Amino acid sequence: MTTAGAAPRVSVVMAVYNGGADVxxxxxxxxxxxxxxxxxxxxxxxxxxxxxxALARMSAADSRIRLLRQENQGLTRALIRGCELATGExxxxxxxxxxxYPGRLARxxxxxDSDSHVVFVASAYxxxxxxxxxxxxxxxxxxxxxxxxxxxxxxxxxxxxxxxGTVMFRRSAYVSAGGYRPEFYFAQDLDLWTRMAAxxxxxxxxEQLYEVKFSHGSITATQRSxxxxxxxxxxxxxxxxxxxxxxxxxxxxxxxxxxxxARPASESEADADYFLGSCLADxxxxxxxxxxxxxxxxxxxxxxxxxKLVLSVLPQR
Numbered sequence: 001m002t003t004a005g006a007a008p009r010v011s012v013v014m015a016v017y018n019g020g021a022d023v024x025x026x027x028x029x030x031x032x033x034x035x036x037x038x039x040x041x042x043x044x045x046x047x048x049x050x051x052x053x054a055l056a057r058m059s060a061a062d063s064r065i066r067l068l069r070q071e072n073q074g075l076t077r078a079l080i081r082g083c084e085l086a087t088g089e090x091x092x093x094x095x096x097x098x099x100x101y102p103g104r105l106a107r108x109x110x111x112x113d114s115d116s117h118v119v120f121v122a123s124a125y126x127x128x129x130x131x132x133x134x135x136x137x138x139x140x141x142x143x144x145x146x147x148x149x150x151x152x153x154x155x156x157x158x159x160x161x162x163x164x165g166t167v168m169f170r171r172s173a174y175v176s177a178g179g180y181r182p183e184f185y186f187a188q189d190l191d192l193w194t195r196m197a198a199x200x201x202x203x204x205x206x207e208q209l210y211e212v213k214f215s216h217g218s219i220t221a222t223q224r225s226x227x228x229x230x231x232x233x234x235x236x237x238x239x240x241x242x243x244x245x246x247x248x249x250x251x252x253x254x255x256x257x258x259x260x261x262a263r264p265a266s267e268s269e270a271d272a273d274y275f276l277g278s279c280l281a282d283x284x285x286x287x288x289x290x291x292x293x294x295x296x297x298x299x300x301x302x303x304x305x306x307x308k309l310v311l312s313v314l315p316q317r
Contacts, residue, residue, distance in 0.1 A: 008039040008064075010105050010168070011086035012094050015078035016042060018049040019096040022213070027058055027065070029099040035106030038092075040065045041082045046072030075219070076188040080180045086171055093189075095165040097213040104209040108168040111203050119200035120169035120193070122162030123209040127279075130215055133287050135279040138163070138212075140204045147204070151197035154239025156232045161193035166210045173199050183254040186223055187230040194238040214276065221272040222259075229257050270298035274305050281312040288312040 012030050016023055030040050042065060044052050052069060059065040066085065070078065083091060090109055094100060104123070111121045124139035140147065140162075150158050167189075177195040180188045196202075215221065233254050237247035277291035292309040295302060 006037045008037050008088045010036055010038040010090045010092050010109055011083075011088035011171070012038055012040045012092045012105070013079060013082035013086060014040065014042050014094040014096060015045050015075050015082065016047060016051050016055065016096045017045040017072065017075075017078075018047050019051040019054075020049055022097040023051050023054055024058065026094065026096050026098060027055075029101070030094060030105075031062060031064065032102065033100065033105045035103065036109055038064065038105055039086075039088060040094075041085050042067050043078040043082045044069040045074070045078040046070060074185055076180050076182055076185055079188065080182065083171075083174060083179060089171060090168050091171050091174060092168040093165050095212070097215060097218075098165050099211040099213075101209050101211065105168070107205065107207070107209060111205065112168065112170060115201065115203070117201045118203045119173035120167055120196050121203040121205065122166045122168075123205040123207055125163055125166050125210040125212050126208050127212050127214065129276050129280070129287075130213070131287075133276075133280060133285065134283065135214065135276070136283070137208060139206050144202050144204055148197045148202045151194045151202070152238060152242060154194075154235045154237075154242055156235035159190070159194075159231060159235045159238075161190050162204070163210075163212060164189040165212060167193075169196060181251065181254075183251045184230055184234075185258055186219055186227045187234060190231060191234045191237070194234055195241075198241070214272075216269055216272045221275070222268045224271070226257055226260055230254060233257070266298045270295045270302065273298070274302065274308070277305065277312070278308050281308045284312075286312070 027040065042055055044055055055067050059067040090112055092105055092108065108121050112118055126137055127135040129135055151161055173196055176199055177192065180192055184191045233250050237250040240247045240250065273291045273295035277288045277295060280288035280291065289309065289312050292305050292312065295305045
């Protein structure tokens with residue numbers, strides 16, 4: 001339970017752009033956290049769908065919410081502004097549409113409290129679809145030390161890090177690492193993790209403390225190729241830094257990677273439907289067929305969708 005008037009130990013930073021009906025559920029999952037004094041910094045990144053009004057109501061009702069509005073500039077610049085305003089010793093991320101499970105903030109903060117060498121910590125999470133379908137439970141596949149090595153060695157084939165919304169980090173480490181960098185319109189989290197990992201330890205809690213909701217309009221659904229392009233550049237930058245060289249030239253190239261407006265929306269939607277159908281087919285969930293059929297209506301020439309559709313109708317052994 002929070003203490004009235006106490007300075008926040010954790011600053012939860014969240015950017016909202018047209019959050020729709022999800023924004024209230026997301027913020028409610030934060031405000032219900034106990035065992036940790038926190039503030040919620042929400043940057044409304046130029047929403048036009050009524051999110052601004054909902055956010056204004058919530059901030060007026062709860063003094064823990066600090067709301068700021070800016071013209072639409074994208075996730076990275078919204079997060080930079082939010083982290084600049086953070087007053088807590090620790091910063092936790094939260095994405096609109098996702099939910100923090102009870103005890104998340106206190107549990108992550110306790111890990112940072114217990115080991116001063118650890119600069120950031122993440123947890124396992126539950127991945128759900130647009131209608132609440134369980135897509136899977138995601139946990140680490142490597143040790144803490146191995147993940148840290150993968151983040152710092154600069155190999156694009158093996159580079160990966162924790163899901164953005166599951167992480168809490170020391171504000172001091174964020175500042176020392178240089179924070180989110182505006183050159184990375186996407187994949188700003190992975191770029192930050194590679195620089196934080198060079199400063200100290202990484203810790204992982206193999207407990208589901210967070211829920212990620214996949215939507216057709218998400219960055220992952222609509223800009224996956226751009227994220228992959230930046231992932232290669234992030235690996236190159238990490239390698240250069242590990243060799244004692246500047247990554248300035250890589251930043252110049254990263255600055256050129258911006259949203260792909262030329263790609264037809266139907267292609268992005270087909271890819272998103274395939275992803276949903278594939279996850280559900282692997283779980284033998286009949287809901288897979290609806291998404292796979294919708295993907296095939298948009299792109300009938302998608303062999304992998306046909307293969308998954310066949311799998312979804314085969315009897316279970």
